């Protein structure tokens with residue numbers, strides 16, 4: 001993907017190395033264990049989109065597995081000042097459309113079960129909890145949900161009906177608050 005014009009003067013495009021300082025800032029505000037600059041640099045070789053409205057306000061990182069049949073979403077975050085306005089929805093909808101055009105059949109991700117807002121967010125798009133994974137630390141452990149979404153057959157990009165695989169999305173408002 002090169003550039004995609006989203007609603008309300010938002011643009012979604014592939015990330016570049018120049019974007020990484022701002023992406024790191026958002027990551028540090030969004031996760032208890034932020035990624036390192038090195039990890040983000042490597043992610044530039046994968047699917048890495050940023051969404052901007054004057055400045056970058058969110059990003060998504062994903063990688064292609066199983067000879068292109070499956071995509072794993074590794075990270076999605078929106079700057080705290082811009083949450084609850086449909087920014088992640090624009091980012092995920094555009095990414096899902098892109099995956100479908102690339103003939104991807106299924107999208108998977110792992111999300112901490114304690115991250116209720118993220119689980120709710122993914123469920124809105126039709127992701128379902130399929131499995132559990134336990135990550136054991138020094139003193140404690142975290143339970144991660146493995147969530148999965150099957151994509152529809154790829155069809156004409158411009159007429160791609162998102163509601164075909166997720167009826168709820170048809171009811172979303174794309175109005176951004178503020």
Ligand SMILES: CC(C)(COP(=O)(O)OP(=O)(O)OC[C@H]1O[C@@H](n2cnc3c(N)ncnc32)[C@H](O)[C@@H]1OP(=O)(O)O)[C@@H](O)C(=O)NCCC(=O)NCCS
Pocket residue numbers: 030031074075076077078079082083084085086087088089090111115116117118120121122124172173
């Ligand atoms: C999860 C996250 C990406 C959502 O970003 P956002 O831009 O605020 O989300 P949107 O405004 O696009 O919300 C889209 C839908 O997701 C759901 N959602 C988003 N945040 C939610 C929350 N805190 N609680 C419940 N549902 C929520 C809503 O149902 C919303 O639909 P609605 O418009 O009908 O209310 C954002 O909260 C974030 O960056 N969190 C920290 C990082 C993180 O946890 N990432 C996910 C794990 S990788």
